[in-house]
Amino acid sequence: MKRLLITLLAFLTFPNVYSSHLNNQRKFIVTSESTKESIELAKYLKNNGVVKYSAYWCPNCLNQSELFGKQAYSELNVVECARDSLDSQTQLCIDKKIKGFPTWEINGRLILGVLSLKELSKLTGFKN
Numbered sequence: 297m298k299r300l301l302i303t304l305l306a307f308l309t310f311p312n313v314y315s316s317h318l319n320n321q322r323k324f325i326v327t328s329e330s331t332k333e334s335i336e337l338a339k340y341l342k343n344n345g346v347v348k349y350s351a352y353w354c355p356n357c358l359n360q361s362e363l364f365g366k367q368a369y370s371e372l373n374v375v376e377c378a379r380d381s382l383d384s385q386t387q388l389c390i391d392k393k394i395k396g397f398p399t400w401e402i403n404g405r406l407i408l409g410v411l412s413l414k415e416l417s418k419l420t421g422f423k424n
Contacts (some may be wrong), residue, residue, distance in 0.1 A: 319336045322381045323352045330365030333424055337413055338364055340370035349399040351378040357398045360410045376384055 350357040361369045377389035400407045
């Protein structure tokens, strides 16, 4: 019994750093560092109207964002589709008929799935 109380007390005393959803963090946090090239690509995508449709709870969306890194990610046009997210734009996602995440909108065309930076460059005409 004593061991159980000590374990419970330790659990309550030390917060779990990975429990962001328990703290109503309804968005994911990109942690990787960007490269100069990924920042240039992100700015190009934004300037050319490319949009990433995403959901904070989607692991593929996080993987896609980590490919860019946190500095480049902040440059992208990202539409959050999850109803309970902090920056929800669910109606726009419904209107666009988004079926899964991530979805990229490039020149009016919807492309579902994680795309490499090289694939995004090719699809958008980005020249490094």
